[in-house]
Amino acid sequence: MTEHTEHIVETDRLGRDFKVRDGVRRRTVVAVDDLSIRIEAGEAVGYIGANGAGKSTTIKMLTGILVPTRGSVTTCGLRPVADRRRLARQVGVVFGQRTQLWWDLPVRESLRILAAIHSLGSAAERERTDELVERLELGEFLGTPVRQLSLGQRMRAEVAAALLHSPRLVILDEPTIGLDVLSKQRLREFLLAERRLHGTTLLLTTHDMGDVERLCDRILLVDRGSLVFDGTLAGLSRTVGADRVLVVDLAEPTPDLLDVPDTRHLGSEGGGLRQRLAFDPDTTTAARVLAALSGRAEVVDLAVEEPDVEEVVRRVYAARR
Numbered sequence: 001m002t003e004h005t006e007h008i009v010e011t012d013r014l015g016r017d018f019k020v021r022d023g024v025r026r027r028t029v030v031a032v033d034d035l036s037i038r039i040e041a042g043e044a045v046g047y048i049g050a051n052g053a054g055k056s057t058t059i060k061m062l063t064g065i066l067v068p069t070r071g072s073v074t075t076c077g078l079r080p081v082a083d084r085r086r087l088a089r090q091v092g093v094v095f096g097q098r099t100q101l102w103w104d105l106p107v108r109e110s111l112r113i114l115a116a117i118h119s120l121g122s123a124a125e126r127e128r129t130d131e132l133v134e135r136l137e138l139g140e141f142l143g144t145p146v147r148q149l150s151l152g153q154r155m156r157a158e159v160a161a162a163l164l165h166s167p168r169l170v171i172l173d174e175p176t177i178g179l180d181v182l183s184k185q186r187l188r189e190f191l192l193a194e195r196r197l198h199g200t201t202l203l204l205t206t207h208d209m210g211d212v213e214r215l216c217d218r219i220l221l222v223d224r225g226s227l228v229f230d231g232t233l234a235g236l237s238r239t240v241g242a243d244r245v246l247v248v249d250l251a252e253p254t255p256d257l258l259d260v261p262d263t264r265h266l267g268s269e270g271g272g273l274r275q276r277l278a279f280d281p282d283t284t285t286a287a288r289v290l291a292a293l294s295g296r297a298e299v300v301d302l303a304v305e306e307p308d309v310e311e312v313v314r315r316v317y318a319a320r321r
């Protein structure tokens with residue numbers, strides 16, 4: 001069987017400038033430059049970068065809100081600006097800081113209106129609404145006007161609204177901003193399940209590295225409008241030489257394990273009962289480090305810590321300055 005892959009997002013040397021006034025002078029801001037990316041159906045991609053890196057501008061071009069200055073873009077096989085209405089049937093957008101719901105209407109009414117806008121038949125509407133109400137736990141506030149909802153409740157309602165028409169591509173702009181730990185976790189679990197159940201493609205911008213770690217199997221990192229990395233989180237860590245850390249609990253207090261091959265001793269606690277050893281996953285593995293360790297001390301428990309994503313991103317930026 002030949003594998004058929006379809007690009008849900010495809011950009012070729014995409015760019016967007018803004019003309020801004022700087023006192024009396026006019027200046028051109030290059031918000032996005034030379035951006036060539038391809039996202040396939042079913043992927044979950046984190047689009048990350050510092051403030052002003054060009055993330056929102058990219059999303060606006062992907063969804064047809066902004067016209068590109070240069071290059072081309074297709075989303076779900078359509079030209080976003082020319083085919084914006086057709087595209088709206090295939091894409092759902094969630095903005096963490098803006099509502100798409102009707103402020104004074106109960107959540108249920110907003111969902112009804114959206115179902116009508118998307119021309120869902122009544123059976124499809126009922127089935128999908130029931131599914132989302134159950135999975136996003138909207139039941140207890142379906143009759144509440146949006147303006148009375150807590151942020152966590154409103155975000156769940158926003159996600160239901162954006163996904164009601166079962167879009168193939170869901171774009172989320174800072175979906176977990178301001179949410180407490182539990183609400184974030186629930187939302188992430190919902191999105192993972194949506195992808196698993198329906199093959200939905202996810203593209204999210206976020207400053208929350210927990211979102212990236214839990215949700216995304218691919219990262220696009222932008223810096224000053226340009227793509228500077230495209231790959232996995234592990235790959236990103238490798239580009240800046242971020243080590244993994246093996247934490248071992250030992251049967252008895254042990255002098256610092258300074259001579260374990262291919263590791264760097266980071267520190268000890270409890271008089272040497274717990275020790276932390278950094279290693280480069282490109283040159284060795286946790287298993288090999290552990291094997292080398294077991295000749296020196298009795299290991300009773302262990303954990304492997306991944307590098308901190310925020311730190312990795314900071315290092316990528318620092319290396320480019």
Ligand SMILES: Nc1ncnc2c1ncn2[C@@H]1O[C@H](COP(=O)(O)OP(=O)(O)OP(=O)(O)O)[C@@H](O)[C@H]1O
Nearest residue numbers: 018020029031049050051052053054055056057058
């Ligand atoms: N309408 C506009 N007019 C002028 N400049 C703009 C406009 N929109 C964006 N910019 C500029 O383009 C650059 C990219 O902005 P953009 O909002 O895309 O970044 P971002 O990565 O989404 O940032 P954030 O994480 O803060 O949302 C910034 O320098 C910004 O000031």
